[in-house]
Amino acid sequence: MATPRRERNPEGRPQNGRPRDGLGRPLPRGSEGVERIPDDVQLPPVESLVRAQQLLDDGMPFHAHEILEGTWKISTPTERALWQGLAQLAVGLTHLLRGNRVGATSLLTQGRDRIGTYAEAPHDIDIAGLMRWADLLVTALDRGESPVPTVPHLTHRRQFT
Incomplete structure (x- = not known):
């Protein structure tokens, strides 16, 4: 039996084309899922925070994680651990909502520890909260x-100006 070929994007990079639910779980082909976050999304910090917060407010922490991860990938070395920690908090929440207690505990702890190294966070990020x-x-x-x-x-601010 032949191994199925992995889906790829136009640049040849691996890509999963299956639709996903609001918590990022793959759905059967042909199902209607939620709008996907592009694999190559890379937003500047303030735009990333606004979009990620909207997704969190809408109950889609996996998708918020995708936004935050994109910013982590392009962040400066001094902010890299901060963005990684934010992404880990979002995916930790995803695991909790999916019922994966072990994964949730691990990622929430890792994310908390990473952001905790920032006494003065940029972009008005509420580290203590x-x-x-x-x-x-x-x-x-x-x-x-x-x-x-x-x-x-x-x-610290719910609305950005």
Whole structure:
């Protein structure tokens, strides 16, 4: 039996063309999924924070993670761990909502630890608030509870001007 060929984008890079649900899970071919975030998305920091917050508010943390990951890939060396940590928090929330407690605990902890190294975060990112949010979830998970997560606020301001 032949191995199926992997889908590729026009540049020849691997790409999964299957539709996805709001939590990023692949759906069967032909299903209607949510709009995908392009694999090569790379937004500047403020635009990334606005778009990621919209996706978090809409209950799509996996897609917020994709936005934040794109910014992580193009960030300056001094901000790289910050963007990686933000992406990990979003995907940690994704795992929690999918029911993967171990993955959620691991990624929320890693994300919290990464952003925690920034005493003064750029772009008005709410480091202290995000750390409290992650700590509450991780503590509940460690106790064996099933926390119902609130939507994290990436910045001190809810609306950007």
